Each structure stands twice: as structure tokens, then as C-alpha cells.
Amino acid sequence: MGRAFVLLLCLVELRLRLTLTRMWPTLLLCGVALIWWLCAAFGLEALALVQEFQARDQQFLSAVVQHIKLVGIAVSVSVVLGLALAMLMRRYARLQKSAFAVLNFLQTIPSLALFGLLLAPLAWLAANVPVLSQLGVSGIGTTPALIALIAYSLLPIVRNTYIALEEVSADTLEAAKGMGMRTGQRFWQVRLPLALPVLLEGVRITTVQAIGLTAVAALIGAGGLGTFIFQGLGQAAMDMVLLGALPILMLALAVDAGLGALAEALRPGGTR
Incomplete structure (x- = not known):
């Protein structure tokens, strides 16, 4: 199972580093889905990954819902704020440099450091x-x-909106x-x-990025699929790590393929 985890990391690295066509996210997603289907079809209950899922199915479903909820809220708010900020930048030229400087600076802060800065x-x-x-x-x-x-x-949303x-x-x-x-x-x-x-x-880039970053939010008690990843790392249980990592990979690939295809279809002369 350790080799499977290394293979998964290699696939992610390949997806991030190479300039791939739109078919690659779909092919990778189909490959991951095929592995899950084979496990179910041939009754591979002996697999530790399947056993982990069966033992934590309700917790797993709650984590998936929480992960999607966090991503959905964050991206929705970012789209609204990003569109408003991009329009203000077009109206007030002086705002452009300062706004991009702040947004670029936020991108340089490590996620764990930002979580720590917000805590106090x-x-x-x-x-x-x-x-x-009272609001929680x-x-x-x-x-x-x-x-x-x-x-x-905000940065990819604002940048793409402004350029567009x-x-x-x-x-x-x-x-x-x-x-x-x-x-x-x-x-x-x-x-x-x-x-x-x-x-x-911009929405595609933002959503895929948010899906991955939300996993880190589990370290501050936000829940989501990152809970399984960090619990698995703490217990040296790669099966639990995969239980959290595989759905994140599938979500990212599905969003990447879906929003990419939608953007291509909306281009003048694109496939409709």
C-alpha cells in the first residue's frame, strides 16, 4: 500500500508539472474510479483501505460533505469579492498595483502560518x-x-477577471x-x-487549489478529508492517508475537467 501511495503522489506530480491536454484530468479520474470499482466488483474486503472505509463510512461521508462545504463557501465568496475588486481596479487605476501587491503577498504566506496568525x-x-x-x-x-x-x-479570481x-x-x-x-x-x-x-x-484554478488547501484546514479543527490524512500520518497508516487523499484527488480532477470543458465550450467557436 505504501507503493500505491507513492504512485498516487507521482500521478499528482505529473498532473501539476506537465502541460497536459483536457483529456488528462478525465483519464486520471477514470483510472482512480476504475480502481474503486474493481475493489467493489471483486469483493476485495481484505484490502486494508476497504476495511478502513467500512469501519468509518459515516465519518467519511461527513468529512466529504464538510470538505465540499468549505470549498463551496470559500470559492463562492471569492468569486463575489474578486469580481467586485476587479471592477474597482478597472475603475480606479491606482488601486491595481496595491491590490495585486497585497494579493501576491498573501500567496507567499504558508498556509499553516496563516492559520496560526488568525488564531489569536x-x-x-x-x-x-x-x-x-454566538455566531460560532x-x-x-x-x-x-x-x-x-x-x-x-482571491488572486487567481481577481487576476483572471481583470484580464478577461x-x-x-x-x-x-x-x-x-x-x-x-x-x-x-x-x-x-x-x-x-x-x-x-x-x-x-480563474474559478477552475481557484477551486482546484481550494480543494487541496482545505485538507490542511483539518489541523485547526475545520474537519474535512484532511482529518484522515493527518490521522493516518500520525499513526503511520497509509491506508487511512489514502482514504483521505484519493477523494481529494478525484474531486480536484472532476472539477478541473468539468470547469475546463465548460470554459472551452463558452469560448467563441468552442464546442457546445
Whole structure:
């Protein structure tokens, strides 16, 4: 099973380092799914990985739901904030350099360090602001995890949104203006639809990144599939590590393939 874990890491490394076509995420996802299907079809209950799953099936399902919930909330908030910030940067040119500088700086902070930096101020707020305490804000758990995930997710969203909106042809916008469209109509009916494929690429990158980073959030009590990974590492149980790592890999590949295909279909002349 240790060799299987090394093979899994090699597949992830290959996916990250090589410039691959859109078929590769789908092929890798199908390969992982095939392994799970073979285990179920041939009744391989003797496998330690299957035994781990059978012993913790409810905990596993709860972890999957929590993992997806954290990713979904973080990406949704990042998209809204990223779109608003990108539009402000287009309106106020001076904001561009400072905003990108802050977002780039956030990307350089290690995730564990960011979780640690958030612990003390959030704990203080929870202790001194009763409303926040009642809402469940604390130094550990979901709150710091979401703040960190949103902070890491903003850069690709803002960058792709800003570039996408800027790259819309001025001739196209001028033609829309000549047709009598007002400023708001030109944005919602012309600029945003044309920018949507590039914007979706930012969402794709952000979501795949968030799926991986959410695993680290288990160290501060946020739950998710990272719980199995770190418990397995602590017990030197590679089967438990795989129980957390394989679903994360499958989620990342599925999102990468799905959003990538959607972005390609929305491009002018793309497959529909």
C-alpha cells in the first residue's frame, strides 16, 4: 500500500508539472474510479483501505460533505469579492498595483502560518464580541479555515477577471454602443459574456487549489478529508492517508475537467 501511495503522489506530480491536454484530468479520474470499482466488483474486503472505509463510512461521508462545504463557501465568496475588486481596479487605476501587491503577498504566506496568525485575533474577537461568539466565530475551526481559503483564492479570481474584462475588444464594445446599448447593457450583455471563459479559468484554478488547501484546514479543527490524512500520518497508516487523499484527488480532477470543458465550450467557436 505504501507503493500505491507513492504512485498516487507521482500521478499528482505529473498532473501539476506537465502541460497536459483536457483529456488528462478525465483519464486520471477514470483510472482512480476504475480502481474503486474493481475493489467493489471483486469483493476485495481484505484490502486494508476497504476495511478502513467500512469501519468509518459515516465519518467519511461527513468529512466529504464538510470538505465540499468549505470549498463551496470559500470559492463562492471569492468569486463575489474578486469580481467586485476587479471592477474597482478597472475603475480606479491606482488601486491595481496595491491590490495585486497585497494579493501576491498573501500567496507567499504558508498556509499553516496563516492559520496560526488568525488564531489569536479571532479568539480575542470571540471572547470580546458576544455576537461573534454566538455566531460560532473562534480561533480554531471553520472561521479561520474559511478566511484563509478566501485569502488564497482571491488572486487567481481577481487576476483572471481583470484580464478577461480588459481583453474584450474595443471594436466590439464600440459596435454595441453604436447599437444604442447603455453602459450597463454593454457590460452585462457584451463584456461579461465575452469575458466569461477566461473568468471561469480563474474559478477552475481557484477551486482546484481550494480543494487541496482545505485538507490542511483539518489541523485547526475545520474537519474535512484532511482529518484522515493527518490521522493516518500520525499513526503511520497509509491506508487511512489514502482514504483521505484519493477523494481529494478525484474531486480536484472532476472539477478541473468539468470547469475546463465548460470554459472551452463558452469560448467563441468552442464546442457546445
